[in-house]
Amino acid sequence: MxxxxxxxxxxxxxxxxxxxxxxxxxIDVASTAMNKTYKAAVVLPASxxxxxxxxxxxxxxxxGYGHFRDWLTSTxxxxxxxxxxxxxxxxxxxxxxxxxxWYLNSPLxxxxxxxxxxxxxxxxxxDNTYRTVASKxxxxxxxxxxxxxxxxxxSTRHPDLFSAAxxxxxxxxxxxxxxxxxxxxxxxIKDRFEKILGRDTTTxxxxxxxxxxxxxxxxxxNNLPLIIDCGVDDFLIEPxxxxxxxxxxxxxxxxxxxxxxxxTWDYWENSLPFHVLFFSKILKSNGVTVP
Numbered sequence: 001m002x003x004x005x006x007x008x009x010x011x012x013x014x015x016x017x018x019x020x021x022x023x024x025x026x027i028d029v030a031s032t033a034m035n036k037t038y039k040a041a042v043v044l045p046a047s048x049x050x051x052x053x054x055x056x057x058x059x060x061x062x063x064g065y066g067h068f069r070d071w072l073t074s075t076x077x078x079x080x081x082x083x084x085x086x087x088x089x090x091x092x093x094x095x096x097x098x099x100x101x102w103y104l105n106s107p108l109x110x111x112x113x114x115x116x117x118x119x120x121x122x123x124x125x126x127d128n129t130y131r132t133v134a135s136k137x138x139x140x141x142x143x144x145x146x147x148x149x150x151x152x153x154x155s156t157r158h159p160d161l162f163s164a165a166x167x168x169x170x171x172x173x174x175x176x177x178x179x180x181x182x183x184x185x186x187x188x189i190k191d192r193f194e195k196i197l198g199r200d201t202t203t204x205x206x207x208x209x210x211x212x213x214x215x216x217x218x219x220x221x222n223n224l225p226l227i228i229d230c231g232v233d234d235f236l237i238e239p240x241x242x243x244x245x246x247x248x249x250x251x252x253x254x255x256x257x258x259x260x261x262x263x264t265w266d267y268w269e270n271s272l273p274f275h276v277l278f279f280s281k282i283l284k285s286n287g288v289t290v291p
Contacts, residue, residue, distance in 0.1 A: 022046055022082035024072065029095065029125045033113040038096035040122060041068055042130070045085040047290065054133045055290055056283045057091045057126060058276065059118070059162075061103065061143025061150045064171070068096040075269045084273060088280045089290035091130060095122045102174075103150025104210055106196035118150075119158050137286040140279040142166030142227070144268045145236070149174075152212045152219075152226070159222040164282040166227040166275045168268050172212040173239040175200055180235040213239050216246035219254075226254040227278045229271055231261035 025042040048055060060081070062070040071081050071094050085092050097103050097114055106112040127134040139162050143151040148170025155165035171179070174197070176189040193200065193207070200207045208214055219226065226247075230240035237258070244256040255278060261267035283289050 022085040023049075024082070027125070027129065029117075029122050031113070031117050031121050033116040033121065034111050036111070038117075039068055040096060040125075041072055041094040042126070043072075043081050043085045043092040043094075044130070045089050045091070045290075047086075047089055048091070048131070051290065052131070053290055054131045054138070054288075055089065055091045056133050056138035056140070056288050057093055057130075058279060059122075059139070059141040059151070060092055060094050060272075061097055061141070061147030062094065063143070063145030063147050064102075065099045066097075066146075067099070068094050070094075071272075074265050076266060077269060080269055080272065084276045088276055090276070090280075091126075091132060093122070093126055097147065097150060100146075100192050100196065102146055102196065102210075103154055104196075107206065108198060109196050112196050114150075115154065115157070118154060119161060123161065133288045136161055136163045138163070138283065138288040140164045140166075140282065142168065142272075142275045142279075143170075144168045144271075145171050145263065148172070148228075149212050152215070152228075153210070155224055156212065156215045156218050156222060159224055162224065163286055164225040164227075164279055166278065167212075167229075167240075168271045168275065169230050169234050169236055169263055170212065170228065170240060171236055172243050174207045174211045178239055178242075180238065213243045213246070216243065216250055216252060219247065220250050220252040223253075225278070225282050226252075227275055228254060229257040229259060229274070231263065231267045232258050233260075233262040234267075235263060 022045050028037050029040050030037045101114040103114045105115045141151040141162050148167030151165050152167050155162040197206050247254050
């Protein structure tokens with residue numbers, strides 16, 4: 001029997017593995033609300049191409065000073081999101097939130113309307129482009145830092161769109177005075193917030209009303225399954241503990257965990273699989289998982 005050359009065997013195995021790996025689309029999502037077009041990354045599990053069924057969707061939000069591809073390029077394991085899409089048969093969508101968009105509609109800047117963009121324009125584009133479970137039963141959302149605030153903010157304000165939500169190291173209070181950061185960073189954050197929300201003073205409620213930490217009672221009414229975690233050395237640990245305390249006090253069921261770690265990609269790489277596992281149980285109970 002002839003021996004197969006090693007390089008041919010390696011090539012065959014590589015091609016075989018690639019044929020069973022998740023794929024990434026980069027799509028344009030036009031925004032009428034902001035009169036511009038942004039890109040989104042869409043990870044399709046390998047099973048998607050061979051199936052005719054509808055798939056549940058995880059919306060995965062990036063953090064401040066970041067962009068839509070961060071979850072694909074910044075984790076130590078560059079296959080993390082693809083592997084999770086394959087393992088749980090999920091479509092994973094990573095939309096653009098701009099470096100400081102906060103996934104809300106700015107009352108001052110009409111070019112920063114990311115609440116409308118995500119909840120209407122991105123979701124519509126995804127549901128009209130891919131085979132999705134186009135209802136809240138098949139839609140979940142989470143994110144890191146600014147994206148953690150964004151995922152809880154959007155799901156709380158739009159409980160008709162999502163069946164569960166999460167936050168990793170979320171910046172859950174828009175008043176940066178409650179963050180453990182250096183004065184120069186605090187000033188930079190404050191200046192950037194003022195461009196989209198105005199001044200944070202005792203005579204305005206805009207920061208209060210848009211901070212997730214103040215939405216605990218609405219979360220109780222919505223009764224969406226929630227998963228929230230933060231590193232014990234993270235500069236945002238106190239806002240996370242405060243939301244947890246308020247949810248405990250008003251008897252809102254939620255999954256809250258503090259892990260070793262700080263505001264780093266090593267932490268989020270470890271955290272994301274816990275979120276996806278949590279969501280998979282919700283999606284299974286909704287009857288929308290793909291075998």
